[in-house]
Amino acid sequence: MTTAETAPPPSMRLRELVFGAACAAALRAAARLGVADALGDGPMAVEDLAAAVKTEPQPLRRLLRALSCYGIFAEQQDGTFAHTDMSRLLREDDPHSLRYITLWCTEPWTWDAWPKLDEAVRTGRNVVEDLYGKEFFEYLNEDAPESAVVFNRAMTTSSMQSARDVAQFLDLLGSSSLADIGGGQGHVLASLLEKYPSVQGALLDLPRVVENADPRLRPGGALADRVRIVPGDCRVAVPVRADVYIIKNILEWDDDSTARTLRNVIEAGGPGARVVVIENLVDDTPSMRFSTAMDLLLLLNVGGAKHTRDSMVRRLTDAGLVIDDVRQVNPYLHAFDCTVPG
Ligand SMILES: C[S@@+](CC[C@H](N)C(=O)[O-])C[C@H]1O[C@@H](n2cnc3c(N)ncnc32)[C@H](O)[C@@H]1O
Incomplete structure (x- = not known):
């Protein structure tokens, strides 16, 4: 045995x-x-x-x-x-x-990328662009449709598991609109809209991702009349005005993409808007082995990183946000509750 x-x-x-x-x-x-x-x-x-x-x-x-x-x-x-x-x-x-998380973490592209880790460590850059000639999410959605399906299902699994925690954690009393930036298929948004029946929502993500948004949000769905689905690239523009913006597990890519996304959210929301950034932190995690592995995979695919509390705080304040509060959502997620200053 x-x-x-x-x-x-x-x-x-x-x-x-x-x-x-x-x-x-x-x-x-x-x-x-x-x-x-x-x-x-x-x-x-x-x-x-x-x-x-x-x-x-x-x-x-x-x-x-x-x-x-x-x-x-x-x-x-x-x-x-x-x-x-x-x-x-x-x-x-x-x-x-x-x-689906198991499949996602072992997709064919990962087996192409891992042997190039030394190169990524040397340059600090992703290796996917050299391997496939385009940015990771472009490659995924344009050239690797089976991997894209696995990714969206994996994200759906982890979003559904964390959506309840986020909905329970986030107090939206007094807010009338909410936008989830890079919100995937919209499970976090749907949970929050179910909890707050008078709040209007917007889901922004890449076109091929929002095409398959949660059925509750799509035409005919129970929440459809309170939701705008916005296909787009948040690094280019965030064409959504809302009282509250959620940015969950997005700011793990390269610093330029993080800075551009935050700038676009700040411009869209204007003074007084609330911006809630939710991330797994590498310095407060139930598993350093898992978090550091994800950190290296993010280096390989998007030239990104898992953040520490300090490195996240630095990026948010550099972008011009005022951090009002940092709190734990559940054992593996932290929320940085910020305001766009006047
Ligand atoms: C790690 S997932 C997080 C999804 C969701 N926020 C969550 O926590 O479940 C990253 C998301 O960012 C989206 N994304 C990647 N690049 C993007 C871009 N340039 N503009 C908008 N969304 C993007 C992906 O399609 C994916 O849904």
Whole structure:
């Protein structure tokens, strides 16, 4: 029986770490094959699982054994495999599913980009433009439609999980309009509009993203008469006037894009507008391993970074915002509540 092991000696630990790609690839394979979805509540024989997910039994056993070493699936005494708390998160129907996050973090472009990390560290620049000849989100939406779908689903998963927390956290009493800048498919916006029935909303994101906005926001949806969907590039313009702007998990790209976005929001909102920037901070996180990995991936794709509290404060004040408050939204998100000065 294979179990999750603890604390091997340094020479073995390093050997394990350099094979990190094998673990990521095994997770990706399991997610793509739908192994977690096919495995029921009780243990299953590999032959039955293989028939369900249409693979050869022996390679599937090897895949499951590799994942079991990390506590993802568990091999039983009789050679069958059962779910663990982690493997259940690979199921698409799990309420806390990480299936699309798993796929997103291991998409084909990541395997092109990681080997160029030394180059990115040397130059401080993204490597995607050299690899694909265009900016990351352009590449994603124009040339990698399958990855774009995975990205939007992954963002939807994490937005839905954080939308409730943001809606609970943010007090919009006294405000009549709200714009979510780079709001993805609009789950955070929809949650807030449901909580505040007299508030009007606007969702700004790239055209191919808002095309698939949350059905509640689209024509015919329950919130449609209170929402304007604005396809656009927030670095070019923010053509939306609102009392409150939310900018969540956007200011992680290069500094020029951050400065341009903030300038456009400040111009659009005018004096007195409230700007709430919500981010994961690298200096106050439940997992430094996860946050620093995301930080490096952001360097590779958009030449960006996960921020510390100080580096976020610096960018917001440099843009001309007054920071009224910095508070924790949930264990992994912080809100910087700012005002555009008069
Ligand atoms: C990490 S996601 C965050 C989405 C959403 N705010 C959330 O927290 O769930 C980044 C979003 O920025 C959008 N985005 C990227 N470049 C953009 C641009 N130039 N203008 C507007 N939105 C952009 C992406 O399409 C994506 O929806």
